[in-house]
Amino acid sequence: MVTVVSHPLVQHKLSLMRDVQTGVKEFRELAAELSLLLAYEAMRDLETVPTRLHTPIEEGEFPMLSGKKLALVAILRAGLVMTDAIVQLVPAAKVGHIGLYRDPATLQPVAYYNKLPTDIAERRVFLTDPMLATGGSASAAIGFLKEAGAQTIKLMCILAAPEGIAVIQRDHPEVEIVVAAIDPRLNDHGYIVPGLGDAGDRIYGTK
Known part of the structure; x- marks a missing residue:
């Protein structure tokens, strides 16, 4: 399942990220803001339970999260800006990191780091x-999560190409994908077109 978050605020911020004139500071801030907006949609189905509370006026039952444990896992390095933003919404979530880079010749993922919460099997990821x-890279990361015991995984991306979506649906059909937009295609170098360039370089100012 693929969910495209078409809210006008999401689309506006994504357009600003696409602009080649957008600088590092603004790009990073926009990526964090978009991550929060995507998280609202991705976490729409979190369970709540009625909890008895006292307001300043009277006592009543009100919905609160049921306590199901969550984990935020970033694919390094660009995924960090997303988890750093989202953890503000769910500060009790544990955070994991999977380090992957794409070989420029083969375009295949190469793993160099994998550190996950020890109780990842008990958490929604x-x-x-x-x-x-x-x-x-995303398919390989999901594979690592499954090997560690993760049962429920959602993939959150700002931008996707049909080719990448097809790979996830082929390799991990049960994983839901939440994105701000789906662009038409990849170019010969594996970049999304029209895209927004290399997100990691634009977030950290390394190019």
Whole structure:
């Protein structure tokens, strides 16, 4: 299942991120803001339970999260800006990191780091990566999560290409994808077109 968050605020902020004139500071802030907006949609189905509370006026039962444990897992490095933003919404969530880079010749993911919460099997996992391009890195990361025992995984991306979505649906059909937009295609270098460039470089000012 793929959910495209078409809210006008989401689309406006994404357009600002696409602009080549947008600087590092603004790009990073926009990525964080978009991550929060995507999280609202991705976490729409979190369970709540009625909880008895006293307001300043009277006592009553009001919905609160049921206590189901959450985990935010970033695909390094670009996914960090997303988890850092989202953890503000769910501060009790544990945070994991999976380090992958894409070999420029083969476009295949190469793993260099994997640190996950020890109780990942008991948590609902939200995997973050701004760009779902070829899908190789995200598919490999989901594979690592499954090997560690994760049962429920959602993939949150700012931008996706049909090729990347197809890979996730082929390799991990049960994983829901939440994105701000789906662009038409990849170019010969594996970049999303029209896209927004290399998200990691634009977030951290490394190019």
